[in-house]
Amino acid sequence: MADDIVAIRGNCESEVDQMLLNFPIMADYLLLVDGGKRLILTHGHLYNKECRPVGKCDALFYGHTHLWELTRTPQGVVCNLGSITFPKGGNPPTFATYEDGVINVYQTDGTLLQTMNLNE
Numbered sequence: 001m002a003d004d005i006v007a008i009r010g011n012c013e014s015e016v017d018q019m020l021l022n023f024p025i026m027a028d029y030l031l032l033v034d035g036g037k038r039l040i041l042t043h044g045h046l047y048n049k050e051c052r053p054v055g056k057c058d059a060l061f062y063g064h065t066h067l068w069e070l071t072r073t074p075q076g077v078v079c080n081l082g083s084i085t086f087p088k089g090g091n092p093p094t095f096a097t098y099e100d101g102v103i104n105v106y107q108t109d110g111t112l113l114q115t116m117n118l119n120e
Helices: 015-020
Strands: 029-034 037-042 059-062 069-073 076-080 094-099 102-107 112-117
Touching (some): 059 094, 076 102
Parallel strands (some): 037 059
Antiparallel strands (some): 029 037, 069 076, 094 102, 102 112
């Protein structure tokens, strides 16, 4: 599935890990364009809602703080995925999905917490 994976560097990826994988994992951020929507994916330690990468994006996805968030700002949508393993702030374990301009944040038990459509 290496051709279908997009990944960015998090807390634990290293050059040794990269040598063992057939897809890139060491980027600090990734610009993904889907249906004309510009999505920035990043870990959050360099770029986040307070420190955005240069240039316009429709949505910024990050983690780092382990606190989930899905908000619309004048600069675009901000989605913090939260954390599956170590959620903070009393939050449940969470993850986000993106498909056809729609962002969903779920608990790991499948409960939908919030949804947002980039096309609205």
